[in-house]
Amino acid sequence: MASEPNAESVFGSSVERREDVGLLTGDAEFTDDKLQDAAHVAILRSQFAHATIEEIDVSAAEERDGVLAVYTGADVEESGVPNDIPTAWMLPGLVTPQYRIMATDKVRHTGDALAAVVAEDRYAAYDALDDVDVTYDRLEAVTRPDEAVESDVTVHEEAPDNVAFDFELGDADAVDEAFEAADHVASVDLEQPRIIPNAVEPRAAAASYDPSSDELTVWMTSQNPHLHRVLMSTATLGHPEHKLRIVAPEVGGGFGSKIYHYPDEAITAWCAKQLGGSVKWQATRTQSYATDCHGRDHVTEAELALDSDGTIRGLRVETHAGLGAHLSQFATATPSYLYATILSSEYAIPAIHCRVIGAFTNTTPVDAYRGAGRAEGIYVTERIVDVAARELDLDPVEVRRTNLIPPEEFPYETAVALVYDSGEYEEAMDRALELIDYEGVRERQEKLREGGRYLGVGVANFVESAGLSPSKAAGELGAQAGGWEAGVVRFHPSGTVSVAVGTADQGQGHRTTLAQVAAAELGVPVDDVEVVEGDTDEVPQGMGTYGSRSGPVGGGAVAQSGRKVVEKARSIAAHKLEASEDDVEFDDGTFHVVGAPDRSISIQELAYAAYLGHDIPDEMEPGLEATSYYDPENFTFPFGTHAAVVEVDPDTGEVEFHRYVAVDDCGEQINPMIVEGQVHGGIAQGIGAALSEAANYDDNGTLVSGSMNEYALPRSDSLPEYETDSTVTPSPHNPIGVKGVGESATIGATPAVVNAVVDALEPFGVDHLDMPLTDETVWTAIDGGER
Ligand code: MCN
Structure with a gap:
């Protein structure tokens, strides 16, 4: 009862x-706890980032003990399934090459699947991969989006100059006029390197097929089982949707990486159908690094036009966004609508124009990673405000204050197509400044500099568009899914x-x-x-x-x-x-x-x-x-201010935190403890992006930061004590006044930390540094790149 x-x-x-x-x-119970007696699938990945396939010989692998079957892309084609991994967001002029679950003629990055071995146990399956003989004809690779559009390398024949889309938002003429009228134009070229999502549990799938009922059940690490069901059913396997059950048991973190419909889970389900039984697949960490969609990957030129009192008149941004070798489902929306639309941040910027060139490269596909698009966009605005403030000899906080959208202006329509629902920006900013004792830090900074110590304070405001909606508007913009x-x-x-x-x-x-x-x-x-x-x-x-x-x-x-x-x-x-x-x-x-x-x-x-x-x-x-x-009538727009105080050691380039303050506003809080936990996790990831994380490829397209040995996640001893607070500005259109919070801190933390480090480096004439701000990067910059 x-x-x-x-x-x-x-x-x-x-x-x-x-x-x-x-x-x-x-x-x-996680996915790998399911179907304990099932056969295991191991997937062979390409040895090269770019090559044509001359032959795949699986005969030796088939002969091995314990091997039940070895399949290639040719077998998938022969089975007559639709065999496509489609995009879920169309843009005008978008090039959409077919993305098959296993490559047959060409590989385009080192994560491309070439063969699947099904064996009685995991060891037998992995051992047999060594006996699959692939003859490649190697091609040159391209890994950077800005270089891809000028390269002779062609990732997909359908995409000349490797351009998948060329997207524009905002009024270019209005921006030109604003720039002409302004007293000053600040500019910055910046790069946002690739980030690898690091969920505790790598991706996994366990699939069971019952031939008598035609029922296919797939347990998988999914952030959206229904979307996986419809894509797997219609585009990939051609299995009736009502006979396909997708279950996401406990999922050990995602950070975006488990939104997408990847080949591997589809291969596992296809193998279960082929064999008429149960199979399972569990990615290793190395496979995850090579195949989980990465985040960010922007090369950007930004310009901000201001008057000498700091009033912003216009913002112009052009970015090359890397998409990797294939179009992941939201890869087109993340750098376009989620990025360009947030560039106004918390400011009343009358004219904004943004151009985004989405480019294919011979790298792991890129899609939404925690903060997706909003993190990249806010980073641009919050960095260039600091650059401009220094050039105008103004306090960066005061430039922010001058331009904040005042509370009475809500709902506020930005120059880049969003209508912010509600905001009390100055209140949150003042709370953060008070907590961090901004004036006091500035005084300490000056004193310490006299003694050869380099303190920096960085402040970043942010707005986030959370909870994509409404469905009709998203549909008009190309979404193939509802909000x-x-x-x-x-x-x-x-x-x-x-x-x-x-x-x-x-x-x-x-x-x-x-x-x-x-x-x-x-x-x-x-x-x-x-x-x-x-x-x-x-x-x-x-x-x-x-x-x-x-x-x-x-x-x-x-x-x-x-x-x-x-x-x-x-x-x-x-x-x-x-x-x-x-x-x-x-x-x-x-x-x-x-x-x-x-x-x-x-x-x-x-x-x-x-x-x-x-x-x-x-x-x-x-x-x-x-x-x-x-179906909400609008996004919700959480916001906040993050502030960091760091000290840079000029002899080693090491960045040490003195303070970290986060004031977040996610409207009404359902559970303040969970909200705070979300903020903590987001700050850690934002700091990781700022100081240590980057997926690096060599010129051949090999992921050189391909494991946790080379990819530097932040550790507890490199993170500061977080001081968090919040304000509450309910969303007026949400039935419970709630705004999202899951990504906010990731968005605020990165520019706050980079601003702090660059502020510390002012005496050395450093006006911008690209992430990650490793000791080496900082140390080198201190000596004007001469060391
Ligand atoms: N919440 C609340 N009050 C609010 C807003 C949210 O109590 N005003 C609660 C929600 O009810 C929910 C949690 O906070 O329990 C996060 O809510 P929300 O902001 O709606 O985000 P989602 O639940 O949709 O989670 C997605 C978001 C994203 S996009 C990424 S990426 C991310 C994140 O959440 N990945 C995470 N946080 C993560 N946290 C963990 N532990 N693991 C991940 O992979």
Whole structure:
């Protein structure tokens, strides 16, 4: 039976994460825990970044003990499946070469799959890979997007100059006029290197096919099972969607990398069908590095026009965005609509123009990584504001303040097509400045410099477009997916509640927070609400978890269904209490007749009545549940200010943190503890990008930072103590006032840290440095590159 309703409001409380018991005790089940007796798939990757394939000889591998089958791309073609990994976002003029699950004629990066061995165990499968004999004809490779468009190397015949798209946003003429009228133009050339997402759990799939029913079930590390189902069903395997079940069990982190429909999971499912049984595949860390979509990869020229008092008149940005060897699903949207549209940051910039050239290279595909597009765009604006402030001899904080969009201007339409919903930017910025004691730090900086110590303070503001929506607008811009979310709220006759949502957790705590949303709407104890996600058989439809959408959009869907349930319950309450519906009030789980508090009935009692069906209004169907497809009218726009104080050692180039302050505003907070956790994780990743992380390729297209030995993730001893605070500016259009938070800190942290380091280096005449700001980069820059 249901527990007694509690009066305490669960929305806004730091309810403990119900996910943690399973995770901490090891009881939580991940994909690799499924199908323990299944055969194993090992996938052969290309040895070269660019080559034509002359022959693939699998005969020796087939002969090995324990090997059940060896397949190549030719076998996939022969099976007659559609065999395509499609893009999910079209842009005008976009070139869309076919992306097959295994390459047959040409390889375009070292992660391309060439053959799949299925064997009785993992060791036998991997050992047999050595016996697959591939004859390559090697080609030159190109790895940088700016070089790709001028190179003789052709990644795809369909894309002349390797250009996949050439995208423009904003008013170029207005920007020209603004630049002519302005007192000063600052410019900066900057690069944002590739980042490799490092989820704790590498990608994995386990697939089971039942030939008698034609049912195919795939457990996989998915951030969006329904999207995976539709793509796998229609574009890749040609398997009926209603007979394809995708389940995302516990997923150990994603950071964007598990949004995409990759060849490997499709190969695993295809192998299960071919063999008529169960197979599984688990990526190694090295394979993940070579195949998980990377993030960022921009080479940019930016110019900012300002008056001498710091008033910004215009911003001009041109960027070459690397797409890698193939188009991943959102690879086109991330550097175009998510990047160009956020360039206004928190500022009233009257004219902005942005051109993005998306280029194919012989590298791992690039797509959304935590902060996707918004992180890259905000970085440009927040860096160039600092560059301009120094050139104008103004305090960078004051330039920011001069240009902030004031609260009374909301909703605010930017020069790059977004309408920001709400913002109290100055309040958040002032809170951060006060916490970090900005004036005091500046004084200390001056004093320490006299003694040969180099302190730097960096401030970055940011806005994020979180929760892509609405579907119609996204569709007009080329999206092949909706921006809605589905949520089911179902009372059981005993008064407990099941919620099913189309989002898919990878560590964000949805089973806790979305239960809080439902409990608050229904006025029932949070422990009486169970949330199901990540299973296409259990959840009717869904769009998944990315773009910081699960709180605002998933939460919106749950709230909307909760409200529908309350309205139906109100009708039953009015019937049972013999009152008009207008006279029945709902408060914390109980319906009362206005003015007669003793005439009341709880929502749990009404659930029982609804399922009995004896004593409910005529014409009403029994049952108490509701489904919503919540399609928001706009993005939500979280914002904030991050500030860092660092000291640079001029002898070693080492960057040491003195302070790190983050003030974030994600509207109403469902669970402040989880919000803070999201901010902590985001700061770590933002600092990693600023100081140490970069995926580097050599000229042959070999990923030289191909393992954790060469790819420098931040470690706990290189991260500062975080000092966090928040302001609360609800989103006016969201049913629960929530804005997303999952990516915010990643967006704010990187420019704050880079600004701080460059500020520290001012006495050495350094006005910009490209990330990552490793000791070597900083040390070299201190001596004007002479060391
Ligand atoms: N939340 C809240 N109050 C708000 C906003 C959010 O309590 N005002 C809660 C939400 O209910 C949810 C969590 O905070 O439990 C994050 O919510 P949201 O901002 O909606 O983001 P999503 O849940 O959609 O998660 C996606 C986001 C992204 S895009 C990346 S990348 C990312 C991130 O979340 N990857 C993560 N955080 C991650 N955290 C972990 N542990 N692992 C990842 O892979």
